[in-house]
Structures are given as structure tokens and as C-alpha cells.
Amino acid sequence: MQRCDYLLSQLDVLEAESIQIIREVAAEFERPVLLFSGGKDSIVMLRLAEKAFWPAPIPFPVMHVDTGHNFPEVIEYRDRRVAELGVRLVVASVQDSIDQGRVVEETGRRASRNRLQTTTLLDAIEEHQFDAAFGGARRDEEKARAKERVVSFRDEFGQWDPKNQRPELWNLYNTKIRRGEHVRVFPLSNWTELDIWDYIRREGLELPPIYFAHTRMVFERDGMLLADISYANRGEDEPAFEATVRYRTVGDASCTGAVKSSAATLDEVIEEIAATRITERGQTRADDRTSEAAMEDRKKEGYF
């Protein structure tokens, strides 16, 4: 890890920076929570939190905003990992928000619960009085996210105001908020998709199996391969077929696309990603294809 000239590798620098952020937030906020989806970024974030406080346990709970449209493998992984670490899991359910009339389910073939998550997330933050929520978003993912702060202020409505953000200098983070306000914290801001995979390999982190090539029934919609599961609302004009695929991102199963791939091992996946010419969101997220400012609009409302 160390070299005689006191240089650190890029992964060591990113890890040190992320741990500094996680500790700072744990020290300055009363009720932080870590958003954990079972996706690769939140798996890395959880690993960093584990390291930040070792040998003490992680001093905050993790929360999964559950759309109900899950890949079973991911839920199984989530529960196992949470049990290993002995952290408390809070599940905020979009189905509950629908049942309580807080949100109305979209209709039509492309109905997605992706946008509804924002209400569920904000309600859960309010209910549990969380004042800081760690998210696994990275600046390289999307252009609105490139403008995001590490510690990002949210007002009492959970809104993000991109034109009026607190400047961030050196490693000093402004953690001042009032009751009812909160911050989103992005310890992985400076990581790229490839850094995440390199770190997973270095740390020997286990991932849900859907990240590796497997065969499943899929169908094509808007140039993406969606899993043929009930909530994807496959139409009769959208024939299902078997394909060898893997997931590059893990999100709501009804709008997260799989990619055709034979990469069955970590090394093969990293090789594939290093060579790919399409961004992960562009390739696999229907929600970001709505318009050029789709992510910005959702983020302003309080999305992840």
C-alpha cells in the first residue's frame, strides 16, 4: 500500500478522503443515516463506514428506500450484509406511501416508482428525524451531479437549490442546519465508476450476483433490455427472450436495464467497463432519458 516516497495510490487517497467525510458527519450530526440499496456504490460506502469506525460498530443505521420492485438477489444480499455488520436496517416502503395516499402510482406501460421514492425518502427522513443522509452518488455519473457538494444542504421541504450552494474549501464542511432541515452527504463524490470496481476488487467485496453475467428472460424497450418481471408491464408487442446479461447499475427493476455481457468474473467486468464507450446511466436508466434535465429536476425535489 505504501511506497517509500510517501505517495498513495488513487484508491488510498479516495478512501482516506471518504473516511474523513464520514467521520466528520458522524461527529457533527446527531442522527445520520446511510442510504443502502444493495447497489455497488452503496456497498462501497458501507465498507468505508465500517472502516471509519473500526473496531467500533458503525454508529448510525442504514436505510433502504424500497420501491417494492426489487431483484430478489439484491434483497437477500442486503439482509445478509446488514446482519454481518450488526447495523440497524430501516426500510422505507414506497408501497406504504401509496397505501397511505401520500403518492399516486403512475399508470401506463412505463409506470415507474422511481420518482415516487422521493416522497418516501423525505417522509422517512422526517419521521426518524434524520439530519444527515449519506448517499452513494458520484459526480462522474451525471452532469447535474457534477455540480453537487459533498455535504449538500436541503431545506425543510427537502429541496436542493443548485444555484445557491455553500462553497466547499479544503476538507472543511459546513454542517450547520436548523431543525427540520437536513444534509445529503456524498462521500464517493470524487470516485469514478472504474474506481468503484477497482476498490471492490481490492477489498474482495461480495456483490449481488446480478452484477455478473447470467441468463434470464428479458424484453427490449426503448433500446434497453428490461427483466421480464411482473411490474415491468411487458406488452404483447414486446416479446420476451432469453439472453446472457448483467446489470451495470442496480435500481428499480422496472426501469433499470441490463446489458448483454458474458463477463462472469470481477476481472472480466472491470475489463468490460474500462473499454465501454457509454455511461452507466445512459445505458441502463430509463429515468434519465426523459429529458436533458431529468436528474436535475428530480434532485431539486429531494431525490437521492
Added chain:
Amino acid sequence: MTTSKQMDILRFATAGSVDDGKSTLIGRLLYDSKSIFEDQLEAVERTSVDRGEDYTNLALLTDGLRAEREQGITIDVAYRYFATPRRKFIIADTPGHIQYTRNMVTGASTADLAIILVDARKGILEQSRRHAFLTTLLKVPHLVVAVNKMDLVGYDQAVYERIIDEFTAFASKLAVTDLTFIPISALHGDNVVDRSPNMGWYEGSSLLHHLEHVHIASDRNLIDVRFPVQYVIRPHKSTDPELHDYRGYAGQVAGGVLKPGDEVVHLPSGLTTTITHIDGPGGPVAEAYAPMSVTLRLADDIDISRGDMIARPHNRPEVAQDLDAMVCWMTPDRALSPRMKLVIKHTTRTARALVKELHYRLDVNTLHRDETATALQLNEIGRVSLRVTQPLFVDDYSRNRLTGGFILIDEATHNTVAAGMITGAK
């Protein structure tokens, strides 16, 4: 893009306006290092066509917000990433017009290197001087002046030499530690990634080659041990007797090299003790240095909490409640003026600060000191004296950016309203 165990990170800030070709340069670095993806390029091409532009406007890649695209301006610092087999690069792309000083100061605070773009046809402008001054104020260790649009002056060596002379004369008034000039054409790619055949008279390296090879290992302070205590780790596991007595002081090394066995002093108590163990993220480490995040275990049971500092008995920071500092004022809400009370955040310690005196306002274009100034407005820089409610453990910013820098926070709005660089303490 490839992965490599030997890769390190270079953070750089780019300064210049759209007219200087800054976006074109960033676009080219990203494009030529294969860091722009096809779907991003297609989206940019589509938008360029929609707007009736006859070229692919690479500025659209960095302008991520709706308002930015609508108004054709950059509002905020954007961070971009690319990598070559030698290094990972983090670009802080700071906008040229709106909120210029505030954004450049923010981007420069963590930068190892700054690139100032100069239009070869226009030479050194007022804003070039401003960029150079802010770079040195924030102590960015390496400065590159990229003389762009060389194609539009016929790749003329005389034009380039004239700009070097003019800039060097101005830079002699500043504390520039490492200055490099590179003649380029971002549009055509001359001297950006590869040496240009159009400028045979230029004997230096291409911009990317310089970014890949500039020596940054010596920029950190490896002399003065500074370890601000960030978090105290106490597992309290009654089931595990070994952990029951575990008490670790977690933090990010801000200076020097720490080793088990070293004698250290705790501030503010002044008590000395010895480091017994250093726990890194991957287990015990033999040495810790910036920017590592580690946990120290000490031989003696001293009352140590967040906000305290670990240093060496014969090399301590100043323990001070009176600070002299250069500050950059960053809010339009109200002006900085004497008697103002603010929150100060310095390393891991937060206190309250009173502005005792505003000595002068500095004109960032002429470096003239206006001692009649009574306030600092948005984007203005001046020298102040502060009185702080509790002692801070500080160094001059020129000695250590992490123990010499601070932010000021408005007690009413909670906005970050200033960045400060300590120049003296008592």
C-alpha cells in the same frame, strides 16, 4: 482508460472564460483520454444542432444545470474526471464570469496545479492577472499558463515570447513557486496531448505530458506533525476484553510523518505521550502522513476530544485566539465589516470569531491595497484581524494549507460566507 496500481491523483483547476477556449481545452483532454462517452457526445451534438450552432459545443458537457444551458454561462464549479495510465485527474472547472473569485478560490483550495488560459491574440488581460493572483493566494503549488489559439496567430514564436515576458514580469510580484508556459491550440489539439508539428520552435512538453509528470509528492508538508483529532473511537464491547480498553483518536493527517514509538504532545493540555499503534483503514500501519485517515492509540490516558491537536513536543502549531488572515468574502447577503461576529471552522474545531479590524481591501487586478476600505463585499479580498472565543492550533497558510485555512459561517443564515488564509497568530 486503464487501471493501474501505480496511479496517483492530480487535482487541477482551470481558469479562464469561455472565450479563452477553456471548455474546448477540457473537452479535448476528456475526449482524447477517452473519458467522454458516446451517449454524452451524442447529447451534446444533438443540443448543439437544436440551438443552431454549427460546431459541437463542448461547453455543454460541463454546463450541467438547466439555467447554465439556457443562458450559456457556467454558474458553479463543476468537477470532471479523467485518467491516463499514469494518473487520475480531477478537474475543478471554475466559471469565467459570474461569481468568479468565489468559485476560483473554492476550486483552487484543493488544487495541486492551476491552468490559466491566455488568448494568444489578446495577450495578458486583467483577468489573467486576477487568476494568477488567486492561484498564489491559495498557494496552488504549480501554475501553467496555456497560451491558446496559437493557430490564429500563425503559430508565431514571437507572439508567444512576448506573452511570456509580460506574464513573467507580473508574476515576479507574486509568490509563484513553479511556472510553466505551453503554447497550444485547444481547437486543433496542438501541444495538448502530443507535441505539435506546427511549433517546431517549442521544446517543452505537451500539456497532458506535463500534467502526467509534474512532481507533486514534495508539495505536502512532511515536516511538521499535525494531527487534528476528528473523532474518538471507543468500542465499549464488554464481551471482548481487548476492545474494552480500546481508545483510538481518529483523524486525517494534516502534516508530518507519524510512527509508532514517536513522542507527541497533546494540545491544548500540553501533556506529552507516545504513539503505541497507528490503525489505518486496512489494518496497522508503520507510518502515517497526509492525506491518510488513521486512528492513533497512545500510551497514556489523556483526556482528548474532537477539536484537539496532536503535534511534536518541539514542533507545535501556534495556540492562538488572535489571528491575522486574508479573507475572501463569498456572500451577497451582507458585507464583512468590523465588529461582525461569525462562526469559524478551522481543522476539526468550531468556535465563534469577532472581526476586530479590516486592515485593507486588496484590488485583485492591480494588487493595490485600499486602507480606507470599511467593508468587504461579495468576491472582495482583504486582510483582517480576528479574535476567537477559544484557542485554535494554527500554522501560517503558506506553511500548511490544512492548518492555515478556515471558513467563516454566518450565524443567522448558516451560509459559508468567507474563506480565510492565516498569515499570523498570537
